Each structure stands twice: as structure tokens, then as C-alpha cells.
């Protein structure tokens with residue numbers, strides 16, 4: 001079974017290459033890396049707020065938003081999930 005993060009990263013990379021009409025990823029990319037970076041910050045704050053006061057379902061939903069936006073930012077930086085996996089592996093005790 002394909003890893004969902006891997007699959008989503010592949011879809012995001014395709015959207016960034018093809019920039020199709022109606023794609024939210026393409027619309028983010030058009031606004032630039034600074035905008036996407038700020039979205040990652042906003043989504044992170046939404047995870048914090050959900051965790052402090054909105055319950056676990058909202059935490060799961062906001063975490064999914066955060067991970068999606070983070071994957072878009074990584075793709076725009078040219079960083080693969082494998083690079084992040086390698087870094088996590090390197091620091092694992």
C-alpha cells in the first residue's frame with residue numbers, strides 16, 4: 001500500500017508542474033513561497049488552538065491541514081520527504 005504522505009507529495013508535485021485550473025495547490029504556488037510559509041504558521045497555530053480548546057477531532061483535522069501546507073512548502077523548496085525521513089533517522093536514538 002502506498003504511503004499517504006508519499007502519494008499526496010506526488011500529487012502536489014504534479015500540480016506544481018502542471019498548475020491546472022481549479023487546483024488549490026496551484027493557487028497557493030501562484031501567491032509565492034512567503035504566502036505558503038505564512039499559511040504553515042497559521043495552520044500550526046490552528047493545531048495549537050484545537051489542542052487547547054476544540055477536542056481531538058479538530059486536532060486531527062487541523063493537523064491534516066498543517067501537513068498538507070507543509071508538504072506544499074517543502075515541494076516549493078525542492079525538499080523531498082526522503083530528506084526529512086533521513087534527518088529524522090539520523091537523529092533517532
Ligand SMILES: N=c1c2ncn([C@@H]3O[C@H](COP(=O)(O)OP(=O)(O)OP(=O)(O)O)[C@@H](O)[C@H]3O)c2ncn1[C@@H]1O[C@H](COP(=O)(O)O)[C@@H](O)[C@H]1O
Pocket residue numbers: 008011012015022023024025026039064065068
Ligand atoms: N489535502 C489537501 C488539503 N488539505 C487542506 N486543503 C485546503 O487548505 C485550505 C485550508 O483552509 P483555510 O481556511 O486555511 O484556507 P482558505 O481560506 O481556503 O484559503 P486561503 O485564502 O487562506 O489561502 C482549504 O481550502 C482546504 O481545501 C487541501 N487542499 C488540497 N489537498 C489535497 O491536495 C491534492 C491537490 O489538490 P488540488 O491542488 O486542489 O488539486 C489533492 O489530493 C487534495 O485532496
